[in-house]
Amino acid sequence: MVSRKRFLQLSALSAGALLIPSYFFSKNSPSPQNSLTNDDVNTLLKNAKAFCKEKKWAKAKGKYEQIISSRPQEARAYDGLRRCIFQKPKQESAYLEILENAVQKYPDNKDLKQRLYSQYIKMATGNKKVSRLKNSNLLSVAQNKLSELASRYPEDQALQHQLAKVNKLISFKAGEIHHKKNPNIKQQHKENQKLFKARFDQLTNDELSSKLTLLKNKPYKKERENHIRELYLILIKRNVKNHSSDQAIQFAKEYHSLYPKDRSAVYWTRRLGKQKRDFQTLLSMEEKNHQIRQNFWSATSYFNAAKKHQPSNTQKLQILLSEMEQKKTDENQEFVLQCKKTDFYLLQNQTTEAENNINSLLNKKSGIRNTSVIDSVNILVIKYLKKTNQEHLTQKYLYLVINAKDLTTSSDPWEQKIAQLNQNRNFSQSSHLEKLQKFLNKV
Missing domain, CATH: 1.25.40.10 (Tetratricopeptide repeat domain)
Incomplete structure (x- = not known):
């Protein structure tokens, strides 16, 4: 006969036997965490x-x-x-x-x-x-x-x-x-x-615009950026080709507002802004571009736009010249800076400072072969001659350039300097002389 004490012990063991296996199996069997859902x-x-x-x-x-x-x-x-x-x-x-x-x-x-x-x-x-x-x-x-x-x-x-x-x-x-x-x-x-x-060639401008709007309205994804840029460029180029400059500049402004760091956006906004003479767009774009890039060339582009469209804002021009001075890193940038300083002096009627700068440039660049650099100095000389009422020299300037080798010992100081600057220029590309002639006609 089983005593009460023995019965209670056996009952406890039976309950433990039921609980222990479930405990161990719950720990050792594959858990639901090891099987991932979709x-x-x-x-x-x-x-x-x-x-x-x-x-x-x-x-x-x-x-x-x-x-x-x-x-x-x-x-x-x-x-x-x-x-x-x-x-x-x-x-x-x-x-x-x-x-x-x-x-x-x-x-x-x-x-x-x-x-x-x-x-x-x-x-x-x-x-x-x-x-x-x-x-x-x-x-x-x-x-x-x-x-x-x-x-x-x-x-x-x-x-x-x-x-x-x-x-x-x-x-x-x-x-x-x-x-x-x-x-x-x-x-x-x-x-x-x-x-x-050519995958978009069969689409009309309206269809491309709708496609662009659809992409822009979708949630942002980095992968979509290149597609959006491509559509903007196609629409800008198509409108330029079709002489729809108003539509082209509108797309360029949208493109630049979305991607101000994009070089294509800067290029097209600058090009179309100049073409349309939209000075406000040009100035705001150059200002934004300089704020983003903060380098010598962005300061130069902003200076050019401000000098042309806000010449009275001398404080802004001086600040930009100062920034260019700080950010220049090589001889080419030093040359560009001296040209911009000369332009500024001429704008302010500071002819003495302008003449000193021009003489310095003429001494450094005399006899070089780089036609672009030569004509950059030529343009400054022409501006100075015009500012100082020396039209007799501006009227025959092209003659002085073409016959430079024969005039390097001219008795006229300015003729001599102009000839020495242009004596070794390359005449193989007529476009340089044509550009110089166009500038002389404007003057």
């Missing part, structure tokens, strides 16, 4: 992509590996992992091994197979040394594998396109001749570039 995968992919944008490759790689450890058939994770692995050189074989192991474990996964065969193609047409270690005819291997896969999935257009691509590469002997020396591949590349550039 939402978990998408979140991890998003996080990994964010790390890639920040160039935190180790963290991104960890996220992709976390996905693969739980979802080894998730092809998108292999794409991201490839990007991370290839941040280091000579990683083709390492990534190929990862894909081959995945395909070996999951031979029915079409997406993994496509990525593996795509990697074969990249290796065969890229790093010949590595591809030959793998297989001397890796491109044919990829072709055979893709043919077999395409026959199983005839409705898959991406797969059919991939097969057509490898067939073309084999016909071009891409596996034998390097792409930089392969005439067929170089020609194909040129044709692809032409097609890419």
Whole structure:
């Protein structure tokens, strides 16, 4: 007969026996955390992509590996992992091994197979040394594998396109001749570039404008910026070609307001602003450009615009000259600065200071061959002669330039200086003389 005490002991042991297995199994059995849901995968992919944008490759790689450890058939994770692995050189074989192991474990996964065969193609047409270690005819291997896969999935257009691509590469002997020396591949590349550039040719301006507006209204993404810039440039160039300058400058101003650091935006706003004589647009653009860049050339461009359209604002001009002085780094910039200072002196009717600067430039540049530099000094001399009422010299200035070699010992001091400056100039390009003549006509 079981005593009361013994009964209670046995009952306690029975209850423990029921609780202990469930406790241990709850700790040791695979937890739900090791099996990622679709939402978990998408979140991890998003996080990994964010790390890639920040160039935190180790963290991104960890996220992709976390996905693969739980979802080894998730092809998108292999794409991201490839990007991370290839941040280091000579990683083709390492990534190929990862894909081959995945395909070996999951031979029915079409997406993994496509990525593996795509990697074969990249290796065969890229790093010949590595591809030959793998297989001397890796491109044919990829072709055979893709043919077999395409026959199983005839409705898959991406797969059919991939097969057509490898067939073309084999016909071009891409596996034998390097792409930089392969005439067929170089020609194909040129044709692809032409097609890419012409992809918007069939769209009207209104359709392009609608496409641009749609892109701008979408949530911001860095990847969209190049597309938006391209559409702006197409619309600006089309309107310039069609002589719709009002529409062109409107697009240029929008483009510059969105991307003030973009050199194309600055170029087109400056060019169209000058063409339309839109001085306010020019000044605001040059001011903004200088605020962003804060270098010698941005100060020079702003000085040119302010001198032409706000000549009375001497304080601003002096500040810009001072900034140019501080930011100059070479002899060319020193020359440009002295030219701008001379321009400023002439604007302020400080003819003595202007003459001193011009004489200094004439002494330094006398006998040089650089026509652009020579004519920069010529223009300053002409302005000075005009300011000091020496029209007899401005009227025959072109004659002095053309006959410079015969006038280097002229008795007239200015004739002599002008001749010595121009004695070695290059006359092969008539455009320089034409520009000088146009300036003389304006004076």
